[in-house]
Amino acid sequence: xxxxxxxxxxxxxxxxxxxxxxPHADASPPDSPTASVAVSQSMVDLGDSxxxxxxxxxxxxxxxxxxxxxxxWEAEYMGGRDExxxxxxxxxxxxxxxxxxxxxxxxxxxxxxxGPTAVDSFTLxxxxxxxxxxxxxxxxxxxxxxxxxRLVLESDRTSAYVGEPIRMRLAWSVGANVxxxxxxxxxxxxxxxxxxxxxxxxxxxxxxxxxNDPWRLVPFLGRDTIVTRSQxxxxxRAVPIFTLDLVVTPRKEGSLxxxxxxxxCDEVVGQRARGFFDSPFDDRSQTRRTITTGNALSLExxxxxxxxxxxxxxxLIGRYSIEASAAxxxxxxxxxxxxxxxxxxxxxxxxLVPPDLSLQGDFESTFRPAPEGWEAAPSGAExxxxxxxxxxxxxxxxxxxxxxxxxxFDTSTGRYEVAESAPIALKVRPSRQITAADATxxxxxxxxxxxxxxxxxxxxxxxxxxxxTESLDAIEQRHVSILAMIVxxxxxxxxxxxxxxxxxxxxxxTRSRRADPARAARRAAVHRAAASVSRATTVADLSSxxxxxxxxxxxxxxxxxTFDDAARAPLPPGVRQELASMLEHFERDTYGSTxxxxxxxxxxxxxxxxxxxxxxx
Numbered sequence: 001x002x003x004x005x006x007x008x009x010x011x012x013x014x015x016x017x018x019x020x021x022x023p024h025a026d027a028s029p030p031d032s033p034t035a036s037v038a039v040s041q042s043m044v045d046l047g048d049s050x051x052x053x054x055x056x057x058x059x060x061x062x063x064x065x066x067x068x069x070x071x072x073w074e075a076e077y078m079g080g081r082d083e084x085x086x087x088x089x090x091x092x093x094x095x096x097x098x099x100x101x102x103x104x105x106x107x108x109x110x111x112x113x114x115g116p117t118a119v120d121s122f123t124l125x126x127x128x129x130x131x132x133x134x135x136x137x138x139x140x141x142x143x144x145x146x147x148x149x150r151l152v153l154e155s156d157r158t159s160a161y162v163g164e165p166i167r168m169r170l171a172w173s174v175g176a177n178v179x180x181x182x183x184x185x186x187x188x189x190x191x192x193x194x195x196x197x198x199x200x201x202x203x204x205x206x207x208x209x210x211x212n213d214p215w216r217l218v219p220f221l222g223r224d225t226i227v228t229r230s231q232x233x234x235x236x237r238a239v240p241i242f243t244l245d246l247v248v249t250p251r252k253e254g255s256l257x258x259x260x261x262x263x264x265c266d267e268v269v270g271q272r273a274r275g276f277f278d279s280p281f282d283d284r285s286q287t288r289r290t291i292t293t294g295n296a297l298s299l300e301x302x303x304x305x306x307x308x309x310x311x312x313x314x315x316l317i318g319r320y321s322i323e324a325s326a327a328x329x330x331x332x333x334x335x336x337x338x339x340x341x342x343x344x345x346x347x348x349x350x351x352l353v354p355p356d357l358s359l360q361g362d363f364e365s366t367f368r369p370a371p372e373g374w375e376a377a378p379s380g381a382e383x384x385x386x387x388x389x390x391x392x393x394x395x396x397x398x399x400x401x402x403x404x405x406x407x408x409f410d411t412s413t414g415r416y417e418v419a420e421s422a423p424i425a426l427k428v429r430p431s432r433q434i435t436a437a438d439a440t441x442x443x444x445x446x447x448x449x450x451x452x453x454x455x456x457x458x459x460x461x462x463x464x465x466x467x468x469t470e471s472l473d474a475i476e477q478r479h480v481s482i483l484a485m486i487v488x489x490x491x492x493x494x495x496x497x498x499x500x501x502x503x504x505x506x507x508x509x510t511r512s513r514r515a516d517p518a519r520a521a522r523r524a525a526v527h528r529a530a531a532s533v534s535r536a537t538t539v540a541d542l543s544s545x546x547x548x549x550x551x552x553x554x555x556x557x558x559x560x561x562t563f564d565d566a567a568r569a570p571l572p573p574g575v576r577q578e579l580a581s582m583l584e585h586f587e588r589d590t591y592g593s594t595x596x597x598x599x600x601x602x603x604x605x606x607x608x609x610x611x612x613x614x615x616x617x
Contacts, residue, residue: 032058032129033056033057033058033059033126033127033129033131034056034057034058034131035054035055035056035057035124035126035131035132035133035134036054036055036057036134037052037053037054037055037119037133037134037135037136038052038053038055038136039051039052039053039109039136039138040052040053041138042137042138042139043138043139043140043141044111044138044139044140044141045140045141045142045143045144045264045289045291046111046113046114046140046141046142046143046262046291046293047143047184047185047262047263047264047291047292047293048110048111048143048184048262048264048289048291049108049109049110049182049184049264050108050109050138051078051106051107051108051109052067052075052106052107052108052109052119052136053104053105053106053107054104054105054106054124054133055102055103055104056102056103056104056105056124056126056131057100057101057102058101059101059103059126059127060082060084060101060103061082061103062080062103062105062124062126063125064077064080064105065122065124065125065133067107067119067122068119068120068122070117070119070120071112071113072111072112072113072117072140073109073110073111073112073117073119074109074110074112074187075107075108075109075110076107076108076110076222077105077106077107078106078107078108079105079106080103080104080105080106081103081104082102082103083102083103083104084099084100084101084102084103085099085100085102086098086099086100087099088584090562108222109138110184111140112186113140114140114141114142115139115140116137116138116139116140117137117138117139117140118135118136118137118138119135119136120135121133121134121135143262143290143291143292143293144290144291145291145292145293146176146267146290146292147175147235148174148175148176148234148267148290149172149173149174149175149176149234149263149265149267149290149292150172150173150234150292151170151171151172151173151261151262151263151292151293151294151295152170152171152173152294152295153168153169153170153258153259153260153261153294153295153296153297154168154169154170154171155167155168155169155248155258155297155299157299158297158298158299158300159299159300159301159302160250160299160300160301160302160411161250161301161302161303161304161317161409161411162250162251162252162253162301162302162303162304163249163250163251163304163315163317163350163351164249164250164317164318164411165247165248165249165317165318165346165347165348165350166247166248166249166250166299167245167246167247168246168247168248168258168297169243169244169245169246170183170243170244170246170261170294171232171241171242171243171244172227172241172242172243172263172292173232173233173234173239173240173241174239174240174241174242175234175235175237175239176267176268177267177268177285178265178266178267178268178290179265179266179268179285179287180265180266181218181219181263181264181265182218182219182220182263182264182265183218183219183220183221183225183244183261183262183263184221184261184262184263184264185221185259185260185261185262186258186259186261187221188248188251190251190252191250191251191252191256192248192249192250192251192252192256192258192299193248193249193251193350194221194246194247194248194249194258195246195247195249195348196220196223196225196226196244196245196246197245197246197247197347197348198226199215199226199227199228199243199245200215200226202380202381202382209226214228214229214230215227215228215229216229216242218242220244225244227242227243227244228242228243228245229241229242230243247347247348248299249350250299250301252301253301253302253303254300254301255298255299255300255301256298256299256300256301257296257297257298257299258296258297258298258299259294259295259296259297260293260294260295260296261293261294262291262292262293262294263291263292263294264289264290264291265289265290265292266287266288266289266290267287267288267289267290268285268286268287269286269287269288270285270286271284271285271286272284272286304317304409305414305416308415308416309416310407310416310418311359311407312355312356312359312405312407313407313408313409313416314351314353314407315351316345316349316351316352316406316407316408316409317408317409317411318345318346318408318409318410318411319345319346319408319410319411319412319417320343320344320345320406320408320419321343321344321345321419322341322342322343322344322355322404322405322406322419322420322421323341323342323344323421323422324339324340324341324342324401324403324404324421324422324424325339325340325424326338326339326340326401326424326426327339327340328426329425329426329427330426330427330428330429331393331426331427331428331429332428332429332430332431333393333394333395333396333428333429333430333431334392334393334394334431335392335393336370336390336391336392337390337391337392337393337401337426338388338389338390339388339389339390339391339401340377340386340387340388341354341355341374341386341387341388341404341421342379342384342385342386343384343385343386343387343406344383344384344385345383345408346383347382347383349383349385352385354373354374354387355404355405355406357369357389357391357404360402360404360405361402361405362402363402363404365394366393366394366395366398366402367391367392367393367394367398367401368391368392368394369389369390369391370389370390370391372389373389374387374388374389375387375388375389393426393428395428396428396429396430397428398426398428399425399426399427399428400423400424400425400426401423401424401426402423403420403421403422403423404420404421405418405419405420405421406418406419406420518552519617521552522552522553522613522617523614523617525548525549525551525552526549526610526613526614526617528548528549529545529546529548529549529610529613530549530607530610530614532544532545532548533545533546533603533606533607533610534607536599536603536606537599538599539586539598539599539602540586542586542599542602542603542606543583543586544558545606545610546579546582546583546586546606546609546610547559547561547583549610549613550566550569550579550613553569553570553571553613553617554569561583562583566579566580566582566583567579567580571613571616572616574612575609575612575613575616578605578608578609578612579609582602582605582606582609585602
């Protein structure tokens with residue numbers, strides 16, 4: 001009578017034990033993405049910058065948005081990064097997963113005016129879902145000037161024409177030690193263009209800076225710029241002066257204001273006491289943020305006159321010259337003649353394009369220019385641009401390459417001018433006509449030979465294209481024997497070498513398997529797994545294929561392998577990392593994780609992983 005109760009109790013205990021050991025996952029569906037904002041500081045001096053940061057929770061990637069437009073500040077995108085954290089724990093078969101998905105984007109905000117301002121709220125598109133980004137405020141204060149610094153903008157000109165490049169200099173006198181510096185100010189928008197020039201010699205540009213060089217690298221309007229270091233005076237004492245060479249090009253007529261520009265730096269004001277853990281080489285400097293504001297310059301801009309504007313004027317302003325040279329002094333009609341021009345003018349020569357030869361009067365009637373046009377060539381000096389092309393003479397009546405003209409506006413005279421290159425002497429020969437006699441090489445046209453019942457004997461003819469002729473009588477009848485071909489040495493080699501090579505390969509493979517059975521097992525498992533991956537219809541099929549390939553490497557049963565085993569496998573680090581990541585995805589799918597990857601996503605990764613295992617097998 002007691003047998004049945006005891007059997008029921010044993011069955012209940014077995015069910016409880018299975019429930020405790022059954023694997024399951026603690027996972028909750030991800031919340032909708034949310035966005036938060038922060039700024040590196042709530043108050044910033046005019047001329048300095050702050051960092052504006054957007055953090056999106058619940059995603060691993062976001063397309064950078066365009067911030068709301070404002071005339072109170074300008075923004076520069078600094079980049080984004082994935083700061084997600086994931087962890088998986090397996091204890092007694094129980095899988096516990098936790099994840100914190102986060103993507104962070106940052107901008108550098110540079111204020112343009114004083115007072116309170118803000119980056120307004122806007123909607124961010126996250127995977128097709130609208131996410132509201134909150135509004136954030138900050139305040140821009142008037143910077144406190146330091147007597148240790150001075151910033152001056154200088155120019156030799158107070159008036160200019162629209163499009164005329166004007167040279168300016170921005171000189172920063174430094175009377176104290178600084179740790180960093182950055183120049184800010186107006187970039188001109190559509191009123192004027194401003195560009196910093198490289199003051200180094202042409203040969204030194206593009207090379208790294210040395211500590212002994214008189215040049216330094218500082219940011220100017222968000223771009224790294226080369227400045228020149230020299231000595232000057234500030235407050236009756238000798239100080240270093242850092243000068244930026246600038247070119248300002250006005251784009252609109254009227255009275256323009258250039259500047260003011262500012263430089264923000266960390267001024268060294270002292271040193272902290274040495275601590276117990278400080279090494280002799282630690283930097284113990286104490287700094288304060290210092291902003292130095294320079295002066296502004298006025299520029300009166302006049303429009304270019306419409307009267308006297310020549311055809312082909314491309315907007316060059318200044319004084320220009322042009323030289324031309326040809327590589328050949330003689331040529332046949334239709335032969336290519338390399339042509340080079342050198343244009344000299346004021347740097348930085350904005351908008352310089354070589355002259356269009358089709359607009360050079362009757363140039364196209366005597367020469368055919370290359371369809372690809374001009375190509376830029378290396379220049380050997382400042383204020384010089386070099387271009388090359390080819391032209392083909394159309395007639396043997398040509399005696400020279402005509403002058404090439406370049407139109408520009410001379411600001412010193414206030415008139416349009418045209419620079420011309422000197423004509424280039426060229427002797428052109430007529431093209432030689434090819435006759436039928438030239439084609440046969442014998443001076444007589446080709447003609448078929450008289451028919452004959454006997455074989456014609458081939459004889460030599462004078463050299464030329466017609467040295468070999470055609471005739472049915474030149475064909476000699478010869479019989480081909482298949483049996484003779486087979487028994488010949490080449491035929492025997494052709495028939496016997498493939499089976500012999502296959503036998504040698506089979507013997508080598510058999511010996512290799514017997515010498516290293518473990519390697520043979522690994523290679524066979526990888527080969528089977530590759531076929532299984534291509535046939536897989538579910539994620540479980542992919543998981544089984546990868547574990548089958550990994551079994552011989554770990555000397556384990558495939559179904560017992562976990563991602564923790566893969567992480568300790570005797571394989572290269574890159575292979576181990578990919579294996580662990582793949583098996584983690586498989587276990588998420590097995591235990592019902594909500595973020596399990598699809599078969600379409602995992603199949604290419606599994607194929608790539610099998611290839612990696614094949615290389616180390």
